[in-house]
Amino acid sequence: MGLSDSGKTLLFVRLAYSQYRQTFTSMKENVEEYLTSNDALKIVDLPGQERLRNKFFDQYKNSAKSIVFVVDSVTIQKEIRDVAEYLYTILSDPMVQSYSTPVLILCNKQDQPLAKGAQVIKSLLEKEINLVRVTKSSQLQSVDPSQGNNSTYLGKIGKDFEFSHLSNRVEIAESSANTGDDDTPADIKSLQDWISKL
Numbered sequence: 001m002g003l004s005d006s007g008k009t010l011l012f013v014r015l016a017y018s019q020y021r022q023t024f025t026s027m028k029e030n031v032e033e034y035l036t037s038n039d040a041l042k043i044v045d046l047p048g049q050e051r052l053r054n055k056f057f058d059q060y061k062n063s064a065k066s067i068v069f070v071v072d073s074v075t076i077q078k079e080i081r082d083v084a085e086y087l088y089t090i091l092s093d094p095m096v097q098s099y100s101t102p103v104l105i106l107c108n109k110q111d112q113p114l115a116k117g118a119q120v121i122k123s124l125l126e127k128e129i130n131l132v133r134v135t136k137s138s139q140l141q142s143v144d145p146s147q148g149n150n151s152t153y154l155g156k157i158g159k160d161f162e163f164s165h166l167s168n169r170v171e172i173a174e175s176s177a178n179t180g181d182d183d184t185p186a187d188i189k190s191l192q193d194w195i196s197k198l
Contacts, residue, residue, distance in 0.1 A: 001057065001090065002070035003082055004048035007108040010177040011070060012045035014186040020178070025049065029056050036196045041065070053086070061095045066102045066198050068191065073107045073115035073174070076124060084128035088136065091129075091166065092154050100168040104194050110187065111176040118172045122163070129154065130161040 002008050009023040009030065016032035030045040046056040069087055076083065090096060091103065105125070107118045116124070133154055155165040163170040173190035 001046050001053070001067060001086075002048050003072070003079060003086065005075075006048060006070040006072040007177050008048060008070045009045050011106070011108060011175065011186075011188060011191065012043065014177045014188055015191065016043060020186075027052065029060070034195070036198075038196065041195065041198070054089075057090070057093075061093060061101075064096075064099075064101055066104070066195075067096070068104045068106050068194075070106045070108050071121055071125075073109045073117075073121060074112045076107075076116055076121055080124055080128050081132075084125055084132050087125065088129050088132045088154065091168075091170075092136075097167065102169045102198065103171070104191070105170065105172045106191055107172065107174045109176060110174045111178055118174045122172045126161050126163065133161055 004025055009026050010021075012030055012032070013019065013021045013023060016034060026045060026047040027049075028047065032043055034041045034043045044060055046060065047053055067090060069090065071083055072079065087105070095101075096103075105118075105122070107116070107121050109115050110117075137153060155161045159165065163172075171194065173194060174187075175191050176187040178186050
């Protein structure tokens with residue numbers, strides 16, 4: 001999951017087929033089996049377009065064993081609000097919360113010179129999700145004052161948002177699917193390692 005153009009489909013192709021393929025903006029999900037040393041898992045690449053993503057998220061969230069949220073490490077500062085709102089929607093989803101679905105925030109495109117590192121992105125996301133949380137809580141109270149701040153409140157009340165405050169495990173890692181060809185190796189080991197621990 002993640003915004004359009006974050007590199008989700010190329011990561012999916014690199015993971016599923018161990019090769020480079022030219023990819024285009026996804027209009028539907030891509031599904032493939034991925035073999036780990038322990039298991040065969042179904043991996044699903046969901047479209048990142050705003051008008052499509054919620055439909056596909058709703059379709060797959062009940063059966064998701066985990067979620068990989070892909071972030072474009074180059075454009076994160078420009079897209080921080082959209083990324084944080086989308087991630088907030090996922091993390092505050094009642095199904096994700098009740099199943100304590102593990103989430104990996106994968107900071108992609110690390111091969112690019114202007115890419116931000118994982119810890120910088122984590123800090124940016126925590127600060128922005130803190131702002132989104134305040135906005136969403138205020139909107140909820142204005143619609144239904146009896147709901148208070150607890151219905152979709154992420155983290156600890158009275159504390160700035162941190163991923164460590166969530167009931168589900170949230171980890172952050174770096175990757176690069178590269179935009180070259182089969183001769184340009186992808187750096188997706190952190191993703192492969194995380195999946196193998198599920």
